[in-house]
Amino acid sequence: MKTDNQKIAVVTGGSRGLGRDMVINLAKKGLDVIFTYHSNKEKADEVVAEVQNIGQKAIAFQLDTSDISQFDGFFEKVGSHLKENTGSSNFDYLVNNAGTALYSPFAQTTEQQFDDIMNIHYKGVFFLTQKALPLMNDGGGIVNISSGLARFAMPGSSTYGSMKGAVEVLTKYLAKELGGRQIKANVVAPGAIETDFGGGHVRDNKETNQMVANSTALGRAGVPEDIGGVVAFLCTEDARWINGQRIEVSGGMNI
Template sequence: MTAKNKTALVTGGSRGLGRNMTISLAKKGIDVVITYQSNQQKAEEVVAEIQALGQKATAFQLDAANIQLFDEFYTMLGEYLKEQTGISKFDFLINNAGTALYAPFAETTENQFDDAMNIHYKGVFFFTQKALPFLNDGGRIINISSGLTRFSFPGSSAYGSMKGAVEVLTKYLAKELGTRHIAVNVVAPGAIETDFGGGRIRDDKERNANVASYTALGRVGLPDDIGGVVSFLCTEDAGWINGQRIEVSGGMVL
């Protein structure tokens, strides 16, 4: 598989890790479609940046937690792809969209749990299911998880366990989609300096230094540490990687 004339769909691609993934994909010659929750301006800036690299790009607004919107989204996506390429299909699905939830187990509310479940697991499950008719055989699915499925910190019981569910789902998808030669993998970032969770790792110097102290490479991760791994998994060189969890954390809590 070569990158030429390939298209990736990245959910939550307008900022943070998602933005970095899209730029990295474009640098490998892959066209990109991104979704964004609310910040159209940021999404349009990413689209312009991809186009400046010589690749096709567009952005669709989507609440990745609202399953009722998925059919309409894929109808619009299929029409866009057919207009651009002649067929209503794409090659790479990156399930990246997500929100933070920091709450002690004893204080996590049902509403918090349901909101997190809808975007981090239920949404991923059904967004991927509805993608299957539009995904080319030989394509790739990459689910974004978290280091918090391997190590635990107080306050992330709901978020971490839902990401754990995504990791189990990934293995099932790899098995069931193998007949279509679709490889499915997990990328699990460690702590990264972005605006995720209100920028708590990026902006809190004490917390940042604490994370760096138990990371083997001695610093907190940056978005540039993640995007290249995701784009690599969309290349021919990564074609025999399937059903795997790749943690990209600089060696946190070894």
């Protein structure tokens, strides 16, 4: 049975990159984790094993977070799994992390590209969070992942950046409207990070990596390990009075 102090987090896109580091750091903070993956079950299984080695419980479910029609079935699986293993269908924290990149000049961006990015980065976040609420414990929290690109502009990121801006505004409304349940809602906005996101755009392109380093006060591009601990912190009692806030984790990019 679940003990009173055993907290559980649900993380989207937790099999690799930033999401993987979030899952690992949540486990290090003593949380059990349910996370989603899009297609790479092998990588997801590796993360489950890492969490178990830390001493916490984890399970991975496949989910396309851009497809709202999958959400009811997903939460049925989550609720059933938790009920069977903890005695309660509820969890405490939701981390909306899953996403894909789009590098396209504004003038050339197609309606299909726009819709694809909207579905995963805004519409999916909106309705996944909505459908999560009945299973969330009062006193829990929501962490939405945004981007430095919602604060500063870089050519080619108008669609992605504007969707992240929408998520940041939504987060304030979540904080306001869910306050009666003592559910916090905050944004973590990474700067440019060396992952396979966007085809390894920051990690593998030397010119891009150097440009990022030159515009960052701490003199380098970010790595996943710079981000996960901040997200995990927001899912602890130490962060109980942080609400409706945007925390940029960029090493001081474009300040």
